[in-house]
Amino acid sequence: xxxxxxxxxxxxxxxxxxxxxxxxxxDSVNNLQWxxxxxxGQLINLFYIPSGTKQNGRLSATxxxxxxxxxxxxxxxxxxxxxxxxxxxxxxxxxxxxxxGKGTRLSVIA
Amino acid sequence: xxxVIQSPRHEVTxxxxxxxxxxxxxxxxxxxxxxxxxxxxxxxLLIYFNNNVPIDDSGMPEDRFSAKMPNASFSTLKIxxxxxxxxxxxxxxxxxxxxxxxxLTFGAGSRLTVL
Numbered sequence: 581x582x583x584x585x586x587x588x589x590x591x592x593x594x595x596x597x598x599x600x601x602x603x604x605x606x607d608s609v610n611n612l613q614w615x616x617x618x619x620x621g622q623l624i625n626l627f628y629i630p631s632g633t634k635q636n637g638r639l640s641a642t643x644x645x646x647x648x649x650x651x652x653x654x655x656x657x658x659x660x661x662x663x664x665x666x667x668x669x670x671x672x673x674x675x676x677x678x679x680x681g682k683g684t685r686l687s688v689i690a
Numbered sequence: 691x692x693x694v695i696q697s698p699r700h701e702v703t704x705x706x707x708x709x710x711x712x713x714x715x716x717x718x719x720x721x722x723x724x725x726x727x728x729x730x731x732x733x734x735l736l737i738y739f740n741n742n743v744p745i746d747d748s749g750m751p752e753d754r755f756s757a758k759m760p761n762a763s764f765s766t767l768k769i770x771x772x773x774x775x776x777x778x779x780x781x782x783x784x785x786x787x788x789x790x791x792x793x794l795t796f797g798a799g800s801r802l803t804v805l
Binding site: 624 | 781799801
């Protein structure tokens with residue numbers, strides 16, 4: 581099956597700093613999503629981004645499908661950004677399951 | 691998590707007991723997924739349904755696990771008998787995004803501890 585690798589596995593930031601999280605995948609995808617799992621365990625969909633660039637407030641994401649990677653940018657980080665960020669992909673469009681990476685654990689300290 | 695309601699949120703049980711986890715998804719979806727999350731294995735797909743029909747249950751660890759979706763508004767995941775290694779957070783998710791796309795909305799999860 582498709583492999584999803586995320587880096588770095590852990591990241592500690594000072595509040596206000598910027599960061600880039602990376603997701604590499606081993607095959608062509610038609611679906612890529614970024615999720616944030618907060619410290620209470622809730623998984624929230626951040627972006628649906630199989631290609632191109634999207635922005636939502638301080639967060640933005642870029643997927644370069646031809647080179648099989650996606651980046652999640654967090655600017656001016658806040659303590660509420662802490663948690664685990666997951667990248668998930670699927671090879672085919674339609675109702676097939678997402679395959680998740682192992683995540684990047686982000687800790688933002690005041 | 692207003693779109694997908696899971697219950698119970700927490701359950702502590704003893705080895706050998708039957709466990710039933712419940713999921714009530716929002717309307718408008720046509721696929722439902724059960725995932726399990728552990729520290730060691732991360733997020734793993736257990737089973738998913740399309741239009742209430744089980745499509746792929748290859749992720750279900752053993753025959754002790756079973757899942758049903760009697761209608762579009764309800765699904766259950768049952769473990770019988772439960773074992774300590776089943777301790778995990780179990781998530782239910784549905785696709786609730788663009789037409790033809792699989793954009794997932796997750797429930798809050800059910801944290802299971804088997805003693």
